[in-house]
Amino acid sequence: MTAAALDLSGAPSPERYATLCARFLRTHGDLRTWAAGYGDLLPDSLLEPLCLMHVFHAPWQSAAELRLHNRMAAWLFALDNHAEEAATQADLDALTDRCRRVLDGGEPDPADAFGRCLKDIRAELRTLPLWPALGARWRELLLDTLAAMRGERLLRHRMDTGGGAPTVEEYIANCDNAEVRIAYFTYWLSMDGTALLDHPGVLMPALWEAQVATRWANDYRSAHRKTGEPTALNARLLGIEPAESLRRAHAAAERCHRLLEPLLAASVPEAVVLDRMARAVVGFYGTSDYRPEGRI
16 A cells, blocks of 8 residues: 655755754743743743744744744733723723833832833833834834724723624724734834834835734634633624634735735845734634634
């Protein structure tokens, strides 16, 4: 009996695979050690897939080069958790106030691991060459993220009290709650290149489309999660079925790619990582999840 031929045309070589696995272990170990300084703020069940995705979509970068990207992404997961756990609008506004205090250079409460973590990330960002030119824009994007979380809560409350669902346009206009723009702007700052200064008219519109792709892909995956979010808003509540959410995610990732084509042709690293991420996150949410409750 002859075995069927194996198609390994798309597989990395064993040597390359081993290198990436070793880099993942270093990256994950670094992030776990750092996260331990903030108690149970950053659960390892989220850190592991986060590091795995980042290593594979930027396989040329070292653990040190991915460090700040990983830390900001981990803090954003904590932000998402805190926002979901906020029982009232006042609690959510208090969370925003804690963040704003740190963004304004204030000191978080010593017992506030969430605020201390943001303070430490901001302090590291302030040492980067691009910070003087782009630090104010970073602050704006984080405030936009917080405002979108508040907007989501208000839109969901409107629905729950008989005011009607938002339009798809309203929903997507609020998608800074997907946290992609602030995550990748932070990443780009840490890369120390000049593309953000030289090509903002290409990178920022493409980043918006990557965020839209993530929003729709996350909505697809949310339909498979075992637990609901009583204050969250997603495409299913707007009458959009999961398959349609995934189609829209792929379409947004393709728009991102087309916008980036001139920079991809020139191998601009900031464009390459964004393009790879937009495509990877759609594929990942199409089959699995960062959160354990959504994994198949």
